[in-house]
Amino acid sequence: MTITDKSHFDTIIVGAGSSGCLLANRLSANPNHKVLLIEAGGKDDWIWIKIPVGYLFTINNPRTDWCFKTEPDPGLNGRSIHYARGRVLGGSSSINAMIYMRGQESDYQKWIERTGDTIWDWKHSLDTYKSIESYFGGNNQWHGSDGEMRVEQPRVQWPILDSWRMAASEQGIPSIEEFNRGDNEGCAYFHMNQKKGIRWSMSDAFLKPIKHRKNLTIMTNAQVLKVLTKTITNETLNQPKNRERAWASAKLEAYGLKILHKGEQITVTASDQVILAAGAVSSPHLLQVSGIGPVSLINSIGVEPVHDLPGVGENLQDHLQIRTVYKVSNCKTVNTLYKNIFSRMKMVLEYALFRTGPMTMPPSTLGAFAKSDETQTSANLEWHVQPLSLPKFGDPLHPFNAITPSVTNIRPTSRGWIRATSSDPLVYPSILCNYLSTQEDLDVAVAGLKKTRQIMQSKALQPFAPEEMLPGTTIRTDKDLEHAARDLGTTIFHPIGTCAMGKVNSVGIADHPMTVLDSECRVRGISKLRVIDASSMPVITSGNTNAPVMLIAETIAKKILRAN
Numbered sequence: 001m002t003i004t005d006k007s008h009f010d011t012i013i014v015g016a017g018s019s020g021c022l023l024a025n026r027l028s029a030n031p032n033h034k035v036l037l038i039e040a041g042g043k044d045d046w047i048w049i050k051i052p053v054g055y056l057f058t059i060n061n062p063r064t065d066w067c068f069k070t071e072p073d074p075g076l077n078g079r080s081i082h083y084a085r086g087r088v089l090g091g092s093s094s095i096n097a098m099i100y101m102r103g104q105e106s107d108y109q110k111w112i113e114r115t116g117d118t119i120w121d122w123k124h125s126l127d128t129y130k131s132i133e134s135y136f137g138g139n140n141q142w143h144g145s146d147g148e149m150r151v152e153q154p155r156v157q158w159p160i161l162d163s164w165r166m167a168a169s170e171q172g173i174p175s176i177e178e179f180n181r182g183d184n185e186g187c188a189y190f191h192m193n194q195k196k197g198i199r200w201s202m203s204d205a206f207l208k209p210i211k212h213r214k215n216l217t218i219m220t221n222a223q224v225l226k227v228l229t230k231t232i233t234n235e236t237l238n239q240p241k242n243r244e245r246a247w248a249s250a251k252l253e254a255y256g257l258k259i260l261h262k263g264e265q266i267t268v269t270a271s272d273q274v275i276l277a278a279g280a281v282s283s284p285h286l287l288q289v290s291g292i293g294p295v296s297l298i299n300s301i302g303v304e305p306v307h308d309l310p311g312v313g314e315n316l317q318d319h320l321q322i323r324t325v326y327k328v329s330n331c332k333t334v335n336t337l338y339k340n341i342f343s344r345m346k347m348v349l350e351y352a353l354f355r356t357g358p359m360t361m362p363p364s365t366l367g368a369f370a371k372s373d374e375t376q377t378s379a380n381l382e383w384h385v386q387p388l389s390l391p392k393f394g395d396p397l398h399p400f401n402a403i404t405p406s407v408t409n410i411r412p413t414s415r416g417w418i419r420a421t422s423s424d425p426l427v428y429p430s431i432l433c434n435y436l437s438t439q440e441d442l443d444v445a446v447a448g449l450k451k452t453r454q455i456m457q458s459k460a461l462q463p464f465a466p467e468e469m470l471p472g473t474t475i476r477t478d479k480d481l482e483h484a485a486r487d488l489g490t491t492i493f494h495p496i497g498t499c500a501m502g503k504v505n506s507v508g509i510a511d512h513p514m515t516v517l518d519s520e521c522r523v524r525g526i527s528k529l530r531v532i533d534a535s536s537m538p539v540i541t542s543g544n545t546n547a548p549v550m551l552i553a554e555t556i557a558k559k560i561l562r563a564n
């Protein structure tokens with residue numbers, strides 16, 4: 001369908017990323033329900049999106065990445081860092097590291113505590129994960145094989161990583177089969193969203209199979225500029241589904257969007273609802289420039305305030321990875337394989353013929369989870385171990401053999417924000433993560449670095465004569481290690497929480513002023529408007545965030561379908 005000014009739909013979804021692809025699939029299943037899916041980026045048909053190692057080329061590339069930058073962060077010794085977010089069909093799932101990680105059972109208990117809703121309990125969530133998954137091992141107690149989200153094992157092996165796994169076990173981190181059973185403590189090879197050595201993004205899983213539905217319109221290279229709202233109509237008030245919790249006391253309703261497409265601004269309207277799935281940076285930003293958010297911020301950028309919601313853009317949580325580097329001998333790593341023209345050709349040939357080898361690899365294939373100290377109730381550290389090293393993403397690999405055991409505090413207490421700086425929606429928002437701004441986060445960072453050293457000094461790794469390059473052997477005291485964490489830390493690309501769900505009672509009153517959404521992702525006080533993406537999470541999960549985003553999208557899609 002060609003979109004013209006005033007085109008009308010039942011549901012409009014902003015952002016064809018991880019969540020948006022699933023939502024488009026589910027909400028357009030009824031052929032009588034007209035759905036519009038709007039994506040600022042282009043099609044996902046570039047070869048480097050599909051070949052897993054292309055990860056190194058899609059990040060920091062405006063063809064596929066928004067290329068946001070953070071503010072200089074005091075927690076990173078004043079450094080500003082690249083903040084990758086996918087800008088293409090599939091969103092961040094088209095440029096991510098493909099690691100499939102559900103988090104821990106206790107994460108979902110926290111979501112119940114924050115939202116007061118048991119739809120997030122582990123048993124229910126496990127059933128949902130199983131239902132959307134196509135697991136390589138078939139159906140079992142933990143996995144499902146009839147869903148769309150393909151999950152496979154890695155297709156490349158590295159002796160140095162096998163030894164790292166043994167070294168972790170020497171340090172009390174046992175080798176386990178997999179991470180997705182509710183308690184991820186241990187060491188294992190990551191499972192990944194791939195199909196036979198090719199990236200299986202959420203667009204491959206949920207959008208491509210249904211893109212020809214007549215009632216679904218997919219617009220690419222179209223950026224939403226504004227959410228349009230008006231005084232709530234009697235028709236809306238008379239529909240019971242528009243009087244539930246966050247919408248119970250609404251005086252406004254969302255009725256459409258202003259879009260920039262091919263240099264022209266057009267308006268599209270929706271009768272059922274508008275859903276923001278633009279991700280943890282862009283969903284709150286879009287609300288703010290539409291006048292929905294903290295009123296003082298909205299006034300400061302010269303936008304007419306529409307609805308005061310102080311939590312929009314606040315509560316930003318992210319995982320900070322501290323990338324240590326160890327020079328190694330007597331083994332192969334990607335660094336030297338890539339440098340040599342013959343081994344590079346062998347890699348290409350192996351991939352072309354068998355879809356195996358280093359080209360099937362996101363940087364990390366091996367992972368580990370452990371407690372930073374015995375007072376922790378479950379693992380709060382995650383390692384991503386990479387058989388390569390580089391100064392930072394986008395830079396060339398080091399010319400020597402080296403590995404990168406990167407350690408991350410997966411339950412950080414530091415909080416940041418996303419804040420619009422201009423009324424112009426095309427101007428990027430200011431992003432500040434405030435990494436390492438609590439003593440607890442600093443202590444966990446230091447403990448993580450010390451544990452990494454213990455693992456690297458274990459017997460199993462001694463045949464490779466590991467030599468610590470970063471942080472470096474001169475860094476000894478806790479104060480030195482804190483400083484090193486600030487120097488070496490960078491995002492592992494998991495921003496969440498910037499339009500957080502919370503408790504909202506039946507008459508629309510939230511128990512906390514920072515609550516933006518009720519537990520079904522309805523925006524507080526604006527009927528027919530939802531935010532369903534990483535920004536909806538109240539608390540970050542203990543692991544990589546793509547699978548939990550899919551859990552949210554599937555859970556809420558079911559709720560919407562039932563209400564309709």
Ligand SMILES: Cc1cc2nc3c(=O)[nH]c(=O)nc-3n(C[C@H](O)[C@H](O)[C@H](O)COP(=O)(O)OP(=O)(O)OC[C@H]3O[C@@H](n4cnc5c(N)ncnc54)[C@H](O)[C@@H]3O)c2cc1C
Nearest residue numbers: 015017018019040091092096097098099224279534544546
């Ligand atoms: C480099 C990288 C590596 C990662 N690695 C992993 C990993 O290995 N495992 C894991 O579990 N997680 C990983 N993540 C995180 C995971 O991919 C995200 O948590 C998840 O994809 C977020 O989904 P989302 O739907 O919230 O947003 P996104 O997938 O980011 O989708 C948002 C979409 O909205 C579009 N959009 C934004 N603004 C507008 C607008 N105004 N108009 C129209 N469209 C708009 C964007 O272009 C994008 O397509 C990684 C992320 C990145 C960036």
